[in-house]
Amino acid sequence: MGYLGGFMVTLRQRGEKNRVTTQYSGGRVFRRNKKRAVKMDEKLEKPERLHGRHVLNRYEDGMEKCIGCELCAAVCPAKCIHVRGADNDPMKPTSPGERFGWIYEINYLRCIHCDLCVEACPTEAITETKLFEFSFTNRQDAIYTKSELLVDNSGKPQQLAWEDWREGEDLNTSGWMRATAASGDANFTGVVSWSGELGYGIRPAEDKSE
Ligand code: SF4
Ligand code: SF4
Structure with a gap:
């Protein structure tokens, strides 16, 4: 199928009944006001325990609170956390513990x-x-x-x-x-x-x- 054929398929799939991927918009709902064709941008209500960023x-x-122990990185199945701990300065500690999280990164392409x-x-x-x-x-x-x-x-x-x-x-x-x-x-x-x-x-x- 050439480019033109591909575009025709896409165009045929436009319309309320056929929408699949275009209907979803990051958890937001687009409602069309029939009288004035106003688009509203609302998020769906989320469960209380939803896991986000x-x-x-x-x-x-x-x-x-982080003490740089690296347990989170060790348990992560996607290997997307990078943590390095460092010793606290006793005169000006960053955390209450002996060590603090010096480097902390999460890769959201993997999480x-x-x-x-x-x-x-x-x-x-x-x-x-x-x-x-x-x-x-x-x-x-x-x-x-x-x-x-x-x-x-x-x-x-x-x-x-x-x-x-x-x-x-x-x-x-x-x-x-x-x-x-x-x-x-x-x-x-x-x-x-x-x-x-x-x-x-x-x-x-x-x-x-x-
Ligand atoms: S490195 Fe920090 S965030 Fe990770 S488990 Fe230890 S205290 Fe928690
Ligand atoms: S995949 Fe994401 S949520 Fe799961 S342990 Fe790794 S960083 Fe945490």
Whole structure:
């Protein structure tokens, strides 16, 4: 089939019934107002535990939670995390531990958002937001660096130029699911917990009755 034939197939597939790939737009819905043909750009509501792009969290005093242990990189099935730890300066530590995450990178061309890195992290430093509406035009942007992943001075994710954040989406970004019971307490198996963190303080665990 030549180019012309290909275009004809594409043109025949236009139309409401035949749309498949063109209908999906990064989780957004385009609704057409019949009277004025206005296009609305809305995101679909997401599940509370959706796994989106990561953040590196800070404690309430602003210190970084990452201790550079590399467990997240070790567990990652896609081998997309690159971490290197370094010793803290005792006079001006970056994290409360002996070491801190000196280099931290996630390659989003590989990440499958399985959340295993979040489960493996002993300090809840790495968690996932609900944002998945982000795309890149070059490889460099797809590899998030520590300075991009680290939450800002108010504890919220940074909003990068190629990400589509909407109002309220930067809240509660550090919910994480415990695969195992916290401290061996079976009551907390599978319950979302919140650690004390910059901008949010300590929030109560998810209500299991809901
Ligand atoms: S979510 Fe999964 S694939 Fe993505 S960085 Fe974490 S462990 Fe790797
Ligand atoms: S994010 Fe967590 S698991 Fe990964 S290096 Fe930092 S402290 Fe270790």
